[in-house]
Amino acid sequence: MFFLAIFLFLLVYCGMCFFFGYMGWNWLEHSFSFRHKKTYILVILVLSLSIFVGYSTSSAVLQTIGYYWLTLTGYGLVLLPIAILLFFLFKKKGIRIIGFGVIFTYVLILSVGTYYAWSPVERNYEVTINKSSERDNLKILMASDFHLGSIVGENHLKKFAHLVEETSPDIVLIPGDLIDDHIEPFLQKNMGKIMTEIKAPLGVYATLGNHDYYGNDDEKIVEEMEKHGIEVLTDEVTMIENDFYLIGRNDDTDDDRAGINELIAHLEHSKPLIMLDHQPNELDEAMKSGIDLILSGHTHRGQLFPGNLLTNLLYENDYGLLKKEELNSIVSSGFGTWGPPLRLGTRSEVVVINVKFK
The missing domain is CATH 3.60.21.10 (Metallo-dependent phosphatases)
Known part of the structure; x- marks a missing residue:
């Protein structure tokens, strides 16, 4: 059961990272004609692996990066489908604005979330x-x-x-x-x-x-x-x-x-x-x-x-x-x-x- 739980977690995590990375690439490609695909894939891989490397090396910096990445991909399961729906509602127009709206929402989540975590009441x-x-x-x-x-x-x-x-x-x-x-x-x-x-x-x-x-x-x-x-x-x-x-x-x-x-x-x-x-x-x-x-x-x-x-x-x-x-x-x-x-x-x-x- 323990190994099954680990396998399922890794499967879900890999799926979340792929979905987030794929949607990000589509936005960059269609909004800014971004062509550095190999560099982009490398960045996604580094971010996806940072939580595991952080734990294996006891690096607080890598653990924090990994957890922030996990939060981004997790909320992406909600935010990105909404972005897709808006894209089709606006007849495939405004993809750049929708993307910036998603980024603004992420900045808000991370900013407020960090403040609430480190500011005890x-x-x-x-x-x-x-x-x-x-x-x-x-x-x-x-x-x-x-x-x-x-x-x-x-x-x-x-x-x-x-x-x-x-x-x-x-x-x-x-x-x-x-x-x-x-x-x-x-x-x-x-x-x-x-x-x-x-x-x-x-x-x-x-x-x-x-x-x-x-x-x-x-x-x-x-x-x-x-x-x-x-x-x-x-x-x-x-x-x-x-x-x-x-x-x-x-x-x-x-x-x-x-x-x-x-x-x-x-x-x-x-x-x-x-x-x-x-x-x-x-x-x-x-x-x-x-x-x-x-x-x-x-x-x-x-x-x-x-x-x-x-x-x-x-x-x-x-x-x-x-x-x-x-x-x-x-x-x-x-x-x-x-x-x-x-x-x-x-x-x-x-x-x-x-x-x-x-």
């Missing part, structure tokens, strides 16, 4: 937990899906550290996907130095996401994070100042992860129960178990439109706040990006949750 939610606590309020800053690696690096991480300082939360929570598969870029670029700057009065806590497992570096990730002051809860529970429980689940990728009931069986359920669970898959189980607040990421809210339509179908809560009886589920679209460093229909974000206890 603050989202705010108000949550009430019907349990008593020593404190009346709790200010949580939550951010998920950093995907720190070759593309998302020090500069973006510094923005997060600045937002934490600016927001002054009581506690910082990171529900998974700290690293983008492999920890080497994190170590090589000394990103841990920036992680050390992330502080909050009640501490900084994280759990692992699916991408933290893919490179088999999960143990190293936990070690590195804790070295820099971030406590990673791996199927663990900790009590914060005798006020509330913080429960951190291993990701669904881990076949041996503990069930929710197993983790909270011996806890005082009269105290607030806050859980970090990277993938928002088990909301019913969390609700029945008495969890008060569950924080997740993973979905990226599709990251690139129309991906949000798919995540909305796949998850009961793919983004934002959902209340199920006494359970409050909050899902973030993420702070970093996976794949293309672009966002359309979503935006890089941190989530500030103002919790009131009754």
Whole structure:
């Protein structure tokens, strides 16, 4: 099944690149009498292969070029048929103007998408937990899906550290996907130095996401994070100042992860129960178990439109706040990006949750 999936992806990708290249050549040839066919084919081949060469050489530049190219060809499946339809509607006239219209749309997509990916915003939610606590309020800053690696690096991480300082939360929570598969870029670029700057009065806590497992570096990730002051809860529970429980689940990728009931069986359920669970898959189980607040990421809210339509179908809560009886589920679209460093229909974000206890 794995090799079949790879074969199908390559087949579709090759088809997308050929279609995009063929349409581009037709436009250049008919609009400008362009004749350098061999040069054009070489450029298309280089762009098409850049994503694979980028990964094999760990080149962030080639990976970025490859992902931008993938985005262009992907949206080309929508934009180029529209251009063909307009061409025939105008009785095969105006091909040059139609082509420039497509180029303008691509420039707009890449410009807006890049801005939304690298310009994080603050989202705010108000949550009430019907349990008593020593404190009346709790200010949580939550951010998920950093995907720190070759593309998302020090500069973006510094923005997060600045937002934490600016927001002054009581506690910082990171529900998974700290690293983008492999920890080497994190170590090589000394990103841990920036992680050390992330502080909050009640501490900084994280759990692992699916991408933290893919490179088999999960143990190293936990070690590195804790070295820099971030406590990673791996199927663990900790009590914060005798006020509330913080429960951190291993990701669904881990076949041996503990069930929710197993983790909270011996806890005082009269105290607030806050859980970090990277993938928002088990909301019913969390609700029945008495969890008060569950924080997740993973979905990226599709990251690139129309991906949000798919995540909305796949998850009961793919983004934002959902209340199920006494359970409050909050899902973030993420702070970093996976794949293309672009966002359309979503935006890089941190989530500030103002919790009131009754």
